[in-house]
Amino acid sequence: MMQTVRRMELKADQLYKQKIIRGFCHLCDGQEACCVGLEAGINPTDHLITSYRAHGFTFTRGMPVREILAELTGRKGGCAKGKGGSMHMYAKNFYGGNGIVGAQVPLGAGVALACKYNGKDEVCLTLYGDGAANQGQIFEAYNMAALWKLPCIFICENNRYGMGTSVERAAASTDYYKRGDFIPGLRVDGMDILCVREATKFAADHCRSGKGPILMELQTYRYHGHSMSDPGVSYRTREEIQEVRSKSDPIMLLKDRMVNNNLASVEELKEIDVEVRKEIEDAAQFATADPEPPLEELGYHIYSSDPPFEVRGANQWIKFKSIS
Amino acid sequence: MAAVTATAGWLLRLRVAGIRGQWRRLHGAGQARAFLRPASAGGDAVQRRQVAHFTFQPDPETHEYGQTQKMNLFQAVTSALDNSLARDPTAVVFGEDVAFGGVFRCTVGLRDKYGKDRVFNTPLCEQGIVGFGIGIAVTGATAIAEIQFADYIFPAFDQIVNEAAKYRYRSGDLFNCGSLTIRSPWGCVGHGALYHSQSPEAFFAHCPGIKVVVPRSPFQAKGLLLSCIEDKNPCIFFEPKILYRAAVEQVPVEPYKIPLSQAEVIQEGSDVTLVAWGTQVHVIREVAAMAQEKLGVSCEVIDLRTIIPWDVDTVCKEECFLNLEAPISRVCGYDTPFPHIFEPFYIPDKWKCYDALRKMINY
Numbered sequence A: 001m002m003q004t005v006r007r008m009e010l011k012a013d014q015l016y017k018q019k020i021i022r023g024f025c026h027l028c029d030g031q032e033a034c035c036v037g038l039e040a041g042i043n044p045t046d047h048l049i050t051s052y053r054a055h056g057f058t059f060t061r062g063m064p065v066r067e068i069l070a071e072l073t074g075r076k077g078g079c080a081k082g083k084g085g086s087m088h089m090y091a092k093n094f095y096g097g098n099g100i101v102g103a104q105v106p107l108g109a110g111v112a113l114a115c116k117y118n119g120k121d122e123v124c125l126t127l128y129g130d131g132a133a134n135q136g137q138i139f140e141a142y143n144m145a146a147l148w149k150l151p152c153i154f155i156c157e158n159n160r161y162g163m164g165t166s167v168e169r170a171a172a173s174t175d176y177y178k179r180g181d182f183i184p185g186l187r188v189d190g191m192d193i194l195c196v197r198e199a200t201k202f203a204a205d206h207c208r209s210g211k212g213p214i215l216m217e218l219q220t221y222r223y224h225g226h227s228m229s230d231p232g233v234s235y236r237t238r239e240e241i242q243e244v245r246s247k248s249d250p251i252m253l254l255k256d257r258m259v260n261n262n263l264a265s266v267e268e269l270k271e272i273d274v275e276v277r278k279e280i281e282d283a284a285q286f287a288t289a290d291p292e293p294p295l296e297e298l299g300y301h302i303y304s305s306d307p308p309f310e311v312r313g314a315n316q317w318i319k320f321k322s323i324s
Numbered sequence B: 001m002a003a004v005t006a007t008a009g010w011l012l013r014l015r016v017a018g019i020r021g022q023w024r025r026l027h028g029a030g031q032a033r034a035f036l037r038p039a040s041a042g043g044d045a046v047q048r049r050q051v052a053h054f055t056f057q058p059d060p061e062t063h064e065y066g067q068t069q070k071m072n073l074f075q076a077v078t079s080a081l082d083n084s085l086a087r088d089p090t091a092v093v094f095g096e097d098v099a100f101g102g103v104f105r106c107t108v109g110l111r112d113k114y115g116k117d118r119v120f121n122t123p124l125c126e127q128g129i130v131g132f133g134i135g136i137a138v139t140g141a142t143a144i145a146e147i148q149f150a151d152y153i154f155p156a157f158d159q160i161v162n163e164a165a166k167y168r169y170r171s172g173d174l175f176n177c178g179s180l181t182i183r184s185p186w187g188c189v190g191h192g193a194l195y196h197s198q199s200p201e202a203f204f205a206h207c208p209g210i211k212v213v214v215p216r217s218p219f220q221a222k223g224l225l226l227s228c229i230e231d232k233n234p235c236i237f238f239e240p241k242i243l244y245r246a247a248v249e250q251v252p253v254e255p256y257k258i259p260l261s262q263a264e265v266i267q268e269g270s271d272v273t274l275v276a277w278g279t280q281v282h283v284i285r286e287v288a289a290m291a292q293e294k295l296g297v298s299c300e301v302i303d304l305r306t307i308i309p310w311d312v313d314t315v316c317k318e319e320c321f322l323n324l325e326a327p328i329s330r331v332c333g334y335d336t337p338f339p340h341i342f343e344p345f346y347i348p349d350k351w352k353c354y355d356a357l358r359k360m361i362n363y
Helices: A002-017 A032-041 A055-060 A065-072 A104-118 A136-147 A193-208 A238-248 A250-260 A266-289 A295-299 B032-036 B073-087 B110-114 B126-138 B150-164 B218-230 B280-295 B350-361
Strands: A047-049 A124-129 A152-158 A185-189 A214-219 A309-312 A319-322 B013-018 B068-072 B092-095 B119-121 B143-146 B180-186 B211-213 B235-240 B248-252 B264-267 B272-276 B299-303 B306-308 B329-331
Touching (some): A002 A055, A002 A065, A002 A250, A032 A193, A047 A104, A104 A124, A104 A136, A136 A152, A193 A214, A250 A266, A295 A319, B068 B218, B073 B110, B073 B235, B073 B248, B092 B126, B126 B143, B150 B180, B150 B235, B218 B248, B280 B299, B280 B350, B329 B350
Parallel strands (some): A047 A124, A124 A152, B092 B119, B092 B143, B180 B235, B211 B235, B272 B299
Antiparallel strands (some): B068 B248
16 A cells, blocks of 8 residues: 555656646655554544645545546546645545645544544544644644543654754754643654554544543654655755665565565565556556546535525626536 | 726726736637647647736836846845845844745845844744734834735734734724734735635725735835835735746835835726736736727726725726716636636636626626
């Protein structure tokens, strides 16, 4: 799965440079252990919400690669019908994909409240980054979750840089797992998938047993820059990136572990690689060839309304139908 | 907002206005339809580079303020900030990523020149940035805060509307945060989608106590920004991000001010009045030219400049306004969130404005 995410992100990078994908694209290669590890630690009926670096999560939550790539290229086969783009992807029990930094955290706390209310033993994973950890609304969410003992796992994906600002320059306390104050926190090696999975299981059990929220800081790293317009080397050295790639790459770590413990042979892993590459190629083909959503859909889904209503266009004679 | 009105009498005076500065991507001939070719058409499956829907029209150089230098919009902003920091020892510039020069390079070189206690980064917290700025301003120091994109100004909306705007009023003039200026990149840019393209000036236009300003060019930007900084009221200065590099003009090196709450009549006309601000001014200039050429209609083009408090007198010349021959027309983006893939259709480009004008004439 991690390999798929890695290949998918690299493909997106390629398509972006070919200008087939426009707009924004925040890639998460390097952070694969986070999304795959988290998914392994929870059930499909649990809920997850994250920020804009969401392609990996969209995949692990069940969206096929071709729909993800089609959404990136803005085609109607995309998971949000081409209207959302990179930052706004959704799947079952996956609430996106949010552009405004930190805004998703109170939402996650709300989903957790619904979980508790429905009584089905579900938890909500609410992710945010090291940059967002300094937003006020996060602390508002912590307070509410702790007060009402919501089954919310707050997860800070600390990739050491908030866009271009290193954590030392942005945060008075870089111990993000302690930021919850009255909420217990775990610090987890986000490059080791087994570590992430076990920590997630622990955290999920904690929440499911009614003890209230818990915080997890995943220490991870992203190879690409913040987005496609960021080369990623003006605020950190190439040596640093290389070092992480060679010592802590999540895929490499897992491969080594599997091979050393005779869980898989090198050939089997190579086969997986080949299959994944093929799948991504096909998906990219689909994403490039699929038609764009028709212009009529511009006004759709603004409101939910019984009779379709008219949306004002650029001047009073242009009208669009809004259907939902 | 845009306004179209008509006057009776021997002067046929219609008013058409375009609202926000927005990009439009055009293919070849510049028709919106062309954008919808299927991606697999011909051998050219990759979208070609697109062209702006407007052409920046620089104003003629003026020597009124001394020596000028060729600058684009972000350089004009840097120059204004440089002048402010030089003349006012209490001035500080802060915001996300401003220290290295800013994501749009508006603050390049300032930290090196004035030191890290005057030009500094804040963490990622808009509400905190503005609240903090209000605090600085209340003590009397000049606070110049940056909100990285106008789309992110909403966490700070409460601070701006409930704190900054009301400070002087609620303290009976004992305190004020007049030395606060908030600058923010604004408007569509061609690929910004929902959260990097918004033009939120309308939300602030109904809040007494603050001033909202949008320039159309580097020369205007520097003068208006300096006026905002020196104005004794909290000001929000929205900078059309698409013009940061696209707009190049001769801008005076020395500080100068352009008065706030004064609209500028860029072109005189007798039949229709077109009002806009920011990037859209350049769109309606073209529309005015098209109207003259194709319809023989003479258009007055007004750049509103200050959204609140706005220059009612210039825009609504009383005898004319009371004798309009067609209802006022607003040409703006659709009533949808700013779209990702549909952007070229969303923005009020010159064709949509021209169309509205034609319908006005034939009303």
